[in-house]
Amino acid sequence: YDGRINIRGKGPFQPDLTLTEGPFVNELSADGAVISFETNKPCMPQITVDGKTYSNLKENGTHHEIQISGLEPGKQYAYTVKYGDNSETYSFKTAPKEGSRTAFTFAYASDSRKATGGGERDIYGVNAYVMKRMAVLAAKENAVFMQFTGDLINGYSSRIGQQRLEYVNWKHSVEPFWHYFPFVIAPGNHEAFLKVFDNGSRYGVSVDNFPFKKVSAEKVFSDEFVNPPNGPVSEDGAVYDPDKKKADFPPYDETAYYYIYDNIAVVALNSNYWYTPNPHQIPLTGGNLHAYIMDNQLQWLKNTLAKLQKDDRIDHIFVTIHTPAFPNAGHSGDDMWYHGNNNMRPWVAGKPVEKGIIERRDQFLNLLINENTKVLALLCGDEHNYTRMLINDSTPRYPKGYDKPKVALKRHLWQITNGSAGAPYYGQEKLPWSGFVKEYTTEHALMLFDVKGKKVTLRVINPDTFEKIEQVNLN
Numbered sequence: 108y109d110g111r112i113n114i115r116g117k118g119p120f121q122p123d124l125t126l127t128e129g130p131f132v133n134e135l136s137a138d139g140a141v142i143s144f145e146t147n148k149p150c151m152p153q154i155t156v157d158g159k160t161y162s163n164l165k166e167n168g169t170h171h172e173i174q175i176s177g178l179e180p181g182k183q184y185a186y187t188v189k190y191g192d193n194s195e196t197y198s199f200k201t202a203p204k205e206g207s208r209t210a211f212t213f214a215y216a217s218d219s220r221k222a223t224g225g226g227e228r229d230i231y232g233v234n235a236y237v238m239k240r241m242a243v244l245a246a247k248e249n250a251v252f253m254q255f256t257g258d259l260i261n262g263y264s265s266r267i268g269q270q271r272l273e274y275v276n277w278k279h280s281v282e283p284f285w286h287y288f289p290f291v292i293a294p295g296n297h298e299a300f301l302k303v304f305d306n307g308s309r310y311g312v313s314v315d316n317f318p319f320k321k322v323s324a325e326k327v328f329s330d331e332f333v334n335p336p337n338g339p340v341s342e343d344g345a346v347y348d349p350d351k352k353k354a355d356f357p358p359y360d361e362t363a364y365y366y367i368y369d370n371i372a373v374v375a376l377n378s379n380y381w382y383t384p385n386p387h388q389i390p391l392t393g394g395n396l397h398a399y400i401m402d403n404q405l406q407w408l409k410n411t412l413a414k415l416q417k418d419d420r421i422d423h424i425f426v427t428i429h430t431p432a433f434p435n436a437g438h439s440g441d442d443m444w445y446h447g448n449n450n451m452r453p454w455v456a457g458k459p460v461e462k463g464i465i466e467r468r469d470q471f472l473n474l475l476i477n478e479n480t481k482v483l484a485l486l487c488g489d490e491h492n493y494t495r496m497l498i499n500d501s502t503p504r505y506p507k508g509y510d511k512p513k514v515a516l517k518r519h520l521w522q523i524t525n526g527s528a529g530a531p532y533y534g535q536e537k538l539p540w541s542g543f544v545k546e547y548t549t550e551h552a553l554m555l556f557d558v559k560g561k562k563v564t565l566r567v568i569n570p571d572t573f574e575k576i577e578q579v580n581l582n
């Protein structure tokens with residue numbers, strides 16, 4: 108966390124070209140990966156794999172992303188990053204051919220922002236101690252990738268240097284492992300990057316930072332992480348878009364996306380797009396609500412799930428979003444519930460949108476459960492504990508006197524919340540669906556999905572003590 112620098116000469120020493128972040132393995136596929144890293148000075152680095160040299164001729168700055176392709180599936184490859192007179196060698200294993208149904212394990216967690224206790228539990232925005240333990244355990248269990256959905260850092264900053272420093276601290280906490288297998292990151296509310304107006308109140312009035320194309324939370328996030336560019340574009344063109352000819356909304360960029368590994372697909376959503384943190388302020392400033400999936404992102408999810416449903420290589424889909432459909436411990440006042448208040452919704456150009464949060468939650472559940480047969484689990488965070496909950500048609504899910512249409516659910520779905528990667532823990536609440544919570548713990552927990560063709564087993568292990576919390580077959 109102090110940073111690092113290469114030196115040259117025999118004294119007096121000179122600072123040399125240095126990898127200040129990475130290299131990181133991203134966008135792993137059956138034929139390659141994207142290797143990303145930062146250097147302290149502009150340069151034109153190269154990567155050699157299996158005797159072949161790769162570079163990115165568009166890049167001669169300090170941020171580097173180099174596509175490696177043309178490799179064989181399921182094979183270990185050493186890669187050497189050459190920058191200036193220096194080089195470093197690591198390795199990664201390509202994914203199996205899509206649909207080959209080999210046995211593999213992947214890991215999931217979220218919420219690693221700083222906690223009380225000092226030391227490595229609070230390294231400027233990050234609980235680096237627990238995050239490092241999570242990465243150690245994922246590596247020990249041979250996880251082929253780790254999905255991490257939101258609240259990596261404390262964030263909520265309006266200073267770019269602060270936000271970037273917190274992101275760097277997070278990356279450093281798992282860096283020794285990310286050289287070898289991917290950490291796939293999606294945003295949460297703490298990735299907020301804000302424009303704050305002082306109105307005399309404690310926090311002032313905050314909105315997503317603008318101009319959106321340059322400094323929105325979405326833009327800063329996508330500068331920091333390397334995800335597949337296959338998500339929705341923005342909310343432009345939606346029914347509430349005030350100017351159909353102009354791009355007014357923030358780009359989704361790499362904050363929502365999907366990827367395939369062997370016979371599974373992971374669809375990652377942005378729960379905090381165009382986020383206005385204080386919901387009571389939304390009619391004043393406009394903006395989107397914590398946990399509300401706006402129209403274009405929902406349509407993209409519908410299209411993506413339909414495509415994956417038809418794809419014979421895919422047996423299971425995991426949908427991941429920071430905010431649970433059903434909060435259980437700490438977030439009954441927001442997520443997709445707001446104490447049962449369906450009036451909560453985004454406002455655009457001075458007007459509320461058509462659907463409230465509970466109607467939108469139902470549309471979301473309808474896509475995952477009724478319109479698709481492959482979505483096995485919804486992986487969430489936001490609440491700082493581990494909660495496994497069954498969602499089916501018997502799950503109570505409406506407030507008293509709810510006068511909007513109710514959605515019947517044709518099959519069951521697991522909602523698994525695991526915001527236990529280091530943020531201060533939350534106790535369980537009593538909610539209408541509490542009887543459907545099958546497991547709950549405030550221990551730090553790493554989820555490990557063992558996928559063997561159609562069979563999926565979930566093992567949950569405390570990364571600090573290596574104690575097993577539970578093991579359950581999901582299908």
Ligand SMILES: [Fe+2]
Pocket residue numbers: 257258295296297429488489490
């Ligand atoms: Fe959160």
